Structure formats: C-alpha cells, structure tokens
Amino acid sequence: MSAYPPTSPRFWLSGKRHAEQDRFFRQTLETHGWQEGDEQQWQAAWVTGMPPKAAFKEASPSRVMNHIPGNAALTVKSRLHAGLSALRERTRRHYGDGHANTQRMNFFPRAYEMPHDYPALIEDAAAHPEKRWILKPTNASKGKGVQVLRDPTTASLTSNWLVQEYVANPHTIRGHKYVLRLYMLIASIDPLRIYLYDQGFAKLASAPWSPDDIDNPFSQLTNPDINALNLDAEVPVEFIDLDRYREWLREQGHDDQALFSQLHDLATLTALSGVDAMRERSQQDEADPRGCYELIGLDCLVDDQLKPWILECNLSPSLGTCAKPEHGGVIEEVVKGDLVRDMIALIGLDQPPSETDTFDASTLAAEREHAGGFVPLYPAPDVSRYLPFIGLPSLADYRLADDQYAQTLSFKAHDVSEIIEGERLALYHHTSGKYFQLNDSAALIWLLASEGEPPETILEHLHVASNGQVETRSLENDLWMTLSLWWQHGLLAPSDGEASTSIASTQTREPAQTWRSSLFFDQRYWSISAPQGPVAKQIAASLEPLLETTKQAPNESLHILESANGFCLSSDNRIIRSHLNLNEIVPAITQFCLTRTARDQHLVLDVVLLSRQEGHIACMLPAEGASAQALATLESVAKQNGLALTRGARLSLSAPTLLEPLNLPLEEADSAFLFQEHSDCVGLLWLDELNAANTQTPSSLELLGALLPLAIEEQSGLSPAALTALQYFSQETRSTVLASTEIEAITLWLNKTPLLPSSQAAV
Template sequence: MDNRNGERDKMTRHYWMGGNRSYEQDRFFEQHLDKSLWQKADGPEQWDACWYTGMPDPEYFSQVGPGRKINHIPGNAALTVKSRLYRSLMELRERVQRQDKGSGHLTDRLAFVPRIFSMPEDYHDFQEAALENPGKRWILKPKNAARGKGIRLVDDPADVPMDSSWMVQEYLENPHTMHGRKYVLRLYVLVSSVSPFRVYLYHQGFAKLASAPYDEDNANNPYSYLTNPDVNALNLDAEIPVEFVDFDRYRVWLREQGHDDEALFARIEDMVALTCLAALEPMRERSRVVGADTRGCYELMGIDCLIDESLKPWILECNLSPSLEVCAGPDSGGDIEEGIKGALVADMVEMLGLNRPVGNEADGSMVERLVRETQAETASSGGFRNLIPGKDPSAYLPFMALPRLSDWVVAQALSDRPLKQPRFERWVAEETFSEDLVYLYDTRLGHLSSLNETASLIWLMATEGAGPDDIAAALVDAALKSTPTAPDAWTIRNDVWNTLADWINNRFLVQSEGETAERAAPESSRASSSEASATISMVLSCGRFRARFFTDSAPLVSRIENLLEPMAVADESGMDSLPRLEVVRDTPGFTLILDGQVIRSRLPLSAVAPALASCLATHAAGHDDIAIDAGLLAGSDQDSPMFMVSHTEPSLRDALTLALAAQWRVEYDRGALLQAADEYRVAGLGLPLQDTAREGLFVPARAGLTGNLGRVPAVLVPTENPLQNKSGVQAMAVNETLRHLISSCCGEDGRPLDTDGFTRLAGWLEGRDRYLVDMNNLEAAAAALSGRCFEKAPQKESGSL
C-alpha cells in the first residue's frame, strides 16, 4: 500500500471499496461521504478511507492511522467467528469468576451465551452432553458461513460431522414469540476505538421474524425455527416470507404486551458491552502483531440476539460486515429498513469524522487529547448510544483484563467520582528471588522467566497492594534522582500499565476486588469442578531430606498416598519452615516442583510416582553420605541383617527384591543411605517399589525398615541370563558389582560421587559378599542365599562380614 503524500492531491481525499462487493453493501457508505472532500480511488494503492466487505489481508493495516481509516480491526475474529465468540466469552467468564471469588456479582452478568461445541476437539464432550440430556435439541452451524447457510437442527447427535468447519450450539428452547412467530433481534454495534476502548450501540435495529408459526414439535420446518431472511425468502407458502420490525414498533408492541422495554434494552446494552470486552485483548494483540495503528481502525458489526420467554436476551452470533442490503419488501418493513440502514451509516461517517479535516493531534497533553477526542466523538454520535466508557465509566473497568492507561485516564476524566486504582493478586505465578531480581514460575506450564530490575520492582509493588499509578510515581521519583534530565512521566506510566496488563493476559496476575492483593493458590493446584476435592499435606522424611509435600489432585492422591506413608513423619511440630515439595496439575499432565523450582513437567499420572521417588532419592544424602537407589531386604527382628539388591536393569527393577521377600517372608524397602558417620551400616529410605508383575503400579516399602540402621552382609545383582551354576547364584568381583551399582549412587544434592565417595563405596563393597542372581532359577537362588548369607550375618559387627 503506497501512501506517499507527495504524489497525491492535498485537497482531495480518496476512498476505496473492496472485498465481497455489491451495490447494496457499498451504496450507503459512498452516498454519505462529502463529495467536495472525497474522490473515488482508482485502486487499492491509494486511499484515505477503505470500506471493505469481509476481512482484508494484514497488509491493509500497515498504513492506517488518524488520517487513514479502514472499517475493520485486526483480531475481530475473536467475535465474528462463531466458535471463537464462545471461547472469548468463556475466557472472560473464567477470569471474572476468579476475580469474583464466588460472589457472582460480576460473573452472573456473563450468563447470556448458549453452550457451543467446536469440532473436532469437542466431539466427545458433545456426545456426553447429548447423552446426559436426551431431550435437549442442538443446532449445527458452519463456523464461517453467513446468511443462514448450512444451519440445521441435529436429528441424531451420533451423525454430527467431526470436520473442523462445524460447530454445535445448544438450542434455546421456549423463545419469546411475536404474533406467534419466533424472532431474533439484529443489533448494530460500532467499536470506534481500541485504545481507549469505545463501544456504541445504534438506537435502531430490527426484530427479524421467522416466516412460519413457532412449533416445538415441528423441528423439520426451518421456516419455524430459523429467522435468517435468506432462508425465509424461500418459503413460498408464507404471505410475508421476510418481515423486519424496527425497534420503535417493537418496543411499542412490548409495552402493549405489558413488558418493560426499558429493562430489556438495559440488559441488551450490558450484554453487548460485555461481548465486545471479550475481544478487547485479542484485538489489541493482533493489531500489535500486524503493526496497525488502531487510531485508523473501527468495526461495525451486526449482533443477533434471541429473547426467551422470560425476556432474557441471549447472544447468538456477531457478524462481520453486516448486510446493508434491504431484505424486506416495502409492505413488510422494507422502506423503514432502508431508512434505518442509511441513517446508521450516515451517523457512523459523521461520528468517525470522515467528513471533517484531520485535526492537529499535538495540541495539549496526552490526557487532554484523549479526553477531547472521546468527548468530541460522543457529542457527534447521532443515533449511536455510547456503552463504553458510557455514563458510568467505572462500570466496565473490572471486566477488562486491565484497563490500559488510555482507558484509565478517560474514565477518570469522565467519571463523576474518584476512581480507585486496580489492585492485583497472583493467579498462576509464583516468584523466587535472586539478589535484586524476581523470577516468575508459571504453575500451569512449568516455565520460569526472569524479570529485569524495573519489572521486578513493578511486580513486588503490585503484589504488595500498590496500584499502577502508585508504581509509576515511584519509578518517576527514582528517575528524577538518578538522571540529570526530567523523565517522560507519561511513557513511564504507560509502560507500567502495559507491563501489568501483559502479566494479567498471561494469568500471572488478576485484578482483585479487594483493597489489597491477596495471596492466591496457583490455578494448577486448585481442584477443577469436574474433579473431586482431595488433598495431601504431610511431612516426608527420606534419609537426611525433610520436606512438606502437597498435592490436591484426587486421582493422584488415590494413587500415591499409601506409597508415601512409610516416609511420613507422625510428629510435625517444629517443621513449618521445611522446603515445599508439590505436584500440581498442569496442561498437560502434572508438574513436580521443589521450593519453586520445576523438577519435572508434563508428567502423565503413571509417571508421577517414579518421578517423585527419584527426586526424594537424589536429595536423601547429606555431606559425605552416599545415597543408593537399590532394594533392601531384612527380617522383622531388629538385629536381622539387610541385603541390598541392585535394580539398575530397567526390565527388572525391583523384581528380585519383591521375589526374595516373598520367598523369605521378610520386610522390603527401596533406597539405602550409607552414612558418613557409620562405615558399615545403612538406613532404609522408604521409597516405593515398582511391581513388575503389574506394569506401572508401585507398592509401598515396609515401614519397619525406613530410617532404621542395619548391617549388609551381601549385595545382590539380578540377571536374566541363565547361569551355569545350578545354585542360581555366582560370586562377583568388586569392580563388576560397582559397574551395576554406581549409576544408582549419588552424594549431597544428587551430585555424582567424587573420588573420595567412589573410593569409600568400593571399600565398603570389598567387605560384602557379592552375588549375581539368576532370575530364571529364583527358588534355588533363594535357598542358596539364605544358607550363605543368613548364617554368616552374625559373625562380625563391623568391617568385612
């Protein structure tokens, strides 16, 4: 797009119309441009105003600005694509519900959209919903079609297509009817500015009537349940197939029926404002990505809403480039339809200032300019009613992820009372500190990000209860003391608001309804509505390591609670300051976290127990200790010897430990700590053992061995290779045993053994018997080992046994 002003007539401005053009769609826009100021462009290369039917390519937005406007906003698909509309409103509802903390005073206002299932990702959810609600009807819609094309009621939920071009919407039963016919209200909504956000609803619109009487039992008649004029125009049996009733006549009729039309339209206005707010951040972000100056973008949409028999409005869809064609005949509202649509476009052109010279934006401060622009626009809005910022500019600020500075200063200037700055609380972020910097951990995704010095200060002040302008004032004061020139206070202020907004969009923070920010549990550690509430909070002891363990996932609690019991500390007094070890629900799977540091992420449920055991084992050793991830066997007698079993062979793991425990009827454990203060005895760690007979399942260690010291007369190494020795056992050299055992050993903080540790382990092995055990001949091996080891065990108290 070439916008070189030197090659253009400086007095005459150019307009261009493109996209899915039609005379009916273009004519009102062209008619209402002042011909003394505007000339039609020869092509898309030169224009000051573009009227585009449909969505233009991103390059159209590269040159827009205050003097060069286009009738679309990047990111409008968050509203105008049917499946995206539902998702946008659900995301807004989720965030507002988090702010509500169960009070519902904000969330309840968002209950105006029927449930939507987007194919193919929601196919199984839809089938479950259909099964649970056998009497409910559903309507099938193409995601990107218009004018009623492809819409039909679902006969059999099993036949719903899974193709990505389709969606299924909950069918709203019991609609309000006019003269016995179902109707939908067509509303005309204008978003004139993204920053600051300004939304208008046109005072006129239409009730679009179906062409056949509404009949709950006549589901096969599209003229009974569909109100689209393109569909009803095909009803040859109808006296008036397409009928539009303007809002003036509709409101009179409502009053005649004894209804409060003012109350209904107040609810409609609130619904429209909240719907547009659901797309605010997607529009801002997409505009940033394509490089659009949003001062040159606006969006006129057609919103359809259904009124149910209780006179509650429901939003059905938002239409991009709403039809400006006159659909009804002269006797069924066509003349009124043409007058309303023409006046709608005329008022829009006037309000946007397309027939006025581009003003000098440099006059006054930034705040003065923003307020002046907003006031001038609303003063010339004609039949458009301003919803945002509206009569009460503070009313919709809580529904914004965070007002940007432009929203805030306009709301402050137009409000009849002082506004309280937003306050914040953590949502899915936890912070850790290193020197003067803050590191943020995303509890959903397991990502750790670092903040620079300024961002760290913003984060700390925000989470301690400071508002954005308070934070900005502190930064300006600091800059005044450290720089010789006066800082740009507006830029600093704007950066603070934008930084906080980015964190809220990432769900690190959320606006708080309270006066001060409250500590909030991470989203991923809170039970979802579909999951039963269950928690574990216990102190675990594994060797030298102590930690408070926490999780609140019911399936996980069921799976691991008994595995942790051998390591659980009964008396937790004086242990409040222990490290926090937690498993949080994530997307996808689970994340294992130790004191804010991610140990493992994206874990399936079956992998949590081994990951947790590995974490505990690698932290079990203290200074000069040696932790060995191996099996232990011992009799119930306190003086009974222990036997260590290597399990480094992945296919065998704890098979030999459990098999010998069954043969000998003795206690078993996993994990051993060779303590620095005791050269010969080891302590059991109490880690769970993998039951190789049942893949993926674990069994708890026997509590009698956990933490208790015992002598080890022999180390056993299983093998799947048959031994020639009929006894099932074969002596091993120290070096060969080391080769099997060393990968399971670690020192303090999970570090590999240093030279001293390696030498100590080798010396310790020299004093043990060492046997290779044939897994194919376990009965003979068990008998041979029992005779060799249990009889030798009491012979020595220390040194080699």
C-alpha cells in the same frame, strides 16, 4: 461548501458485495465532496469482507479502514464462543460461581466446536436429553448450512462446524420466533470505544414457531435469505424496527428498558471478549488502531423470560433492503441509511483529518457529540462496572479514564512464589511454570502491585526511585509493559475488594472414568476399555452377547479414546480408526473383530446373515447412507419369519458354498438362533436401490464386484485362491438385487428358497 482542500479525498469500495452494500456509504461521502478512488488512492476504505493484509499497513488517522485485524475473534462463530467462554472462565476463577460478575456472563448458549469438542458434546447431550442443538458452519452467513439437530451425536466431525445449544423457549411475536439485529460499532481498539446503535430490527421467522416443528427451517430460523424461500408464507420476510418493537413490549406489559439494559451489557462484554485478540493481530499486521473501526451486526435471541442471548456477530452486516416496503422495508432502508451516515460522522470522515496524535477526554467528548444515534457503551461512566472483565486496560485506555481507573484498578498476586536471595527477587508462577528474575525497577513494581497499590501510586514510587531523572511518560510506559507481561502470564489477578479469597476450581471437563470389560469373539479374548457414560452404554448395549467377565489373559486389548477429532479406536499401541462419532464406534469395533477372524484357507465376509437350520441367506447392504434402512428392513423380515439375524461369516476356500456364521450381534436382532456349524448358503440378497432399479438378476461379475470390498483374508488383498473361491460363490449361489425398502418383495423371494418354505411366508 466542503471544508476539504481543493483536491477531493477518495474512497475505495471493494470486496464481494452487491452495489446496495455500498450505496449509503458512497452517497454520504459524495455529499461531502468525496470522489471514488481505488486500492492505491483512498482516504477511506469500505470493504465488504476482509481487505488484503497489506491494506492494513496503510491505515492511519488520515487513511481509515472499516475493519480491524483480528475481528474473527468476534465474527467467526467458534472464535466468538471460545473468547466468551474464556472470559467467563477467567471471571469465575476470580470471583466464584455465584458472584454477580460471573452471572453476568451467562448470556451465550453452550457450544462445541467440531471435531475436538465432540466427546464433550455427547456427554452433555447424554446428561441432558431434553436439550436440543443447532449445527452451524463456523464462518458462513445468511443461514447457510444451519440446521436443528435431532441427534447431536450425528454431528459432522469435519472441521469448521459448531454445535450450539438450542434456546428452546423463544419469545414470540404473534406466535413467530424472532431474532434482534443490533448494530455495534467498535470505533477503535486503542483506546477502546464501543457504541451500539439505537435502532435495529426484530427479524421474524415466516412460519409460526412450534417446539415440535423442529425440521421446518421457516419456523425455527429467522434469516431473511432462508425465509424468502417460503412460498407458502403471506409475509416471508418481515422486519420490525426497534421503536415499534419496544412500543409493542410495553403494550404487552414488559419492561423494555430492562431488556435493553441487558442488551447493552451483553454487547459490551461481547466486544471485550475479542479486544485482546484484535490488539495482538493489529500489532502483527502493523495496523494503526487509530485508522481502523468495525461495524458488526449482532444477532440476539430473546427467550420467554425476556432474557437476551447472543447468537452470533456478523462481519460486514447487510445494508441492503431485505423486506418488502409493506413488510418493514421502508423503515429498514431509513434505519440503515441513518446508521451509515451517523457512523461516518462519528468516525469523523465528514470532517478534516485530526492533526493530534492523542485521544483524551476532550477528544472523546467531541466524538460523542457527533455520535447521532449511536449510544456509547464504553468507556462507561462507571469504569468499575467493566474493570473485572477487562482485567488490565491498555495504557491508552488508562490515560483516557485515569481519573476513574486510579480509584478502582488494583491487583493481587495469583499462584506465585517469591524467591529472595539477598536483595534480588525472582518469581515462580506455579500454573504456567514461568520463572522471572526481576531487576530493581521490576521488583519495586511487583512488591507494590501485588499488595494492591493502584498504578498511580506505583508510578509515584518509580518517580521517587529515579530521583526525577526519568520522564513520567517513560516511567508509565515501562510500568505498563511490566504489568502487561505479568497479567498475560497470569501472575496478577484483579483485586477490587469483591474477588473471592480462594480460587474456584476450573470448569475444565474432567476426563471421564474408564469402563472396562472383556470381549469374547471367535475363540479370542480382547480386554476393552472406553470412557464411562454414553460410549460405554452404547458398547454394552450393542455388544452385550460378546461381553463377559473372565480372568483369562486377553489375546489383545481394545481402547476407545477421546481425541481431538471425536473418538479413536486403538489396539495396544496401534490406532485402528479415528474421527469416529458416537454411532460409528460399535461398527468400528465389529469391523476390527471381523478382520481378526480370518484364518488360513478361509475368507471372512462382512455380510449380514438371515439364518435357520436349513441354511443361510447372505445379505449385502448398500453404502453407509442407506445401510440403516436396509438393516431395519432385514430386522423386520427376520422377526416376521423367525429367522436369526447376525453379522459376519467365514467361507472355506475348499468348499465355497458353505458358510460358518461368526455371530456378531446386530441391534434388536433375535439372538435365540446361533449357528456354529457350517451350513449351506441358499441365497445371496443384494440390497441396493440403484441396481434394483435396473435389474433383479445381477450377473456374477456384478455380484463379485459387490462382494470384493466385503471379503477379508489374512494377507493384504486377496490371493488367487481366495478370488477363485469368491467367484465360485457368486456364480453358484441363487441371487437377486432388491431395494432395501421392499419388505414384501424380499419375503416373496425368500419364499422360493429352502430357507423359508412357502407355507411360512408372511406377506
């Protein structure tokens, strides 16, 4: 018999989801007399994904929403990493690198958000070539877009991508990599209550794991949606529930309790990293925290030392059955059904709405009596264990556990100068540059708080100073507003007797030292600078023939600069190219150099030359995606036949069958043959798979269309004279179009040109 009044409460189901995502929620509430409502009529909302912002304004103790504003601080991969990194850095500043509190934060792989972290990524990759990396979309699910990177320097510079250090030593089950799916419930953010469900799953990859099988998603990734596509696997999707997993660990001689203690700590600290952002966003969205909760799917990897690593937090975790019955699907359905029923009981949806506005120790005890399989993580029996990471609890948190906080919560001044004039006190915070003029009440709070007095003692002094004329609740609110402001701006640091007396240096990456050289090309000097490390090494290796030491005044300067979007190339005060990754820097420099070699009555062609004294073959490469293969083919042909391979040529408008090599170097090309004089162009080779499939005798108009993007004149666009010369060049030069992989066909074609007599052809 329902405890509700005759008018049944309503639940609202919404979002992009399959019906199975709602099934357990619907079934559980219907057994308690609930009926389905809509976005206007509801006392409990169950939304897959995020609800409209306006819906949060309706949240209250009697209208409960299954999301918390600002949950992206945990469920968006880049935000999660940023929040955890900030918490670790704050802890390290307060306690030092070797402190146990700092070491507890080492449970998430290093990650870089594209594009602004790209320079830091390539420095890390160069310093640690043994590391592997994984590329993830910052806000996607079900393994979409995830891939292991062989070369992190090729990472996309577009936004919404994260490159994360790959944990290369995973623990395995029967040789298969696995990830633990845990379920964390944030029952409220104010006061903060965190739970972790005692059941979950080990999700197995469908192919055996091997460190050398890096390109196989079925061995490297554990997402069910990806592994379901493995048609060669006997068991493509396999789930092992945590009871069987823990039993298996014990059979293998491992301490499962030690692992799960670490997992509990990891989950708590992860939630704490996002609480401030969720509280701030909830306030902005006018959402009552008492009407918002969040169920999050935690994915954790366990390495071969049985250390857990947080990989990601999933919004609206799947509640459908992924595995087949014989592969864990039966127990999967049972676990997920129990999970939802226990969650509903803990939140209190199976009970009449609470009529009290306060949440105290007795309310917490009642909540935990209905927790079912949810294990309470926070508030913890020992608040001091997490106080270093909370810093300043909310007032509701403090009131919930004031008996413990009163013994542990204290502060010290951090990087603050006190300025006293008569009886007035002002504070200057050197780190932020903030200046605070304090009234009498704030001055008293500061003097006591900065000396390490706990809030209870400060509150007693405020009560005495007010002659008992102000209610304790009002004084407590004022105290917390003042402390929160100072904590937010960094004027206070925790002081629990363990913090180091000196502030450790920050881990912020120092700007790289600058490498400088001179680049000499086509009778012009450029001073060139770049960050020391991978960038400088790549430039020095690729452009070595053009670099020299000189005291001659440069004509111009070139600078490679770190930017918020990878790297940029600038000349004096002008940005030439931006959004460059490591492998695009040298091509950008050479492209710029080519643009500066155009002269009056001449064209510059950005082509690759195969050269000998007898003349040149001008080679047009395909689009960027296939240009590397084409260049590798030309390098092979050049080495086989003793030809020089360089980039760039100048074409005289008055003699458009002669080319003057500009001799830009190409990687691994033989630079023994360099030609400064004009020589005949004896052939035009167009490497292009698409056109090669259609014909090997392109028309002059097709050749002209391919040459135009490669032609550079002093002025913008081409003059009529330049266009005429280029047209003549395309008509009079022997030409062909071949696929860039056809080394043998290219050599046979070269054999028919004066450049390569048939007796020298190496087929």
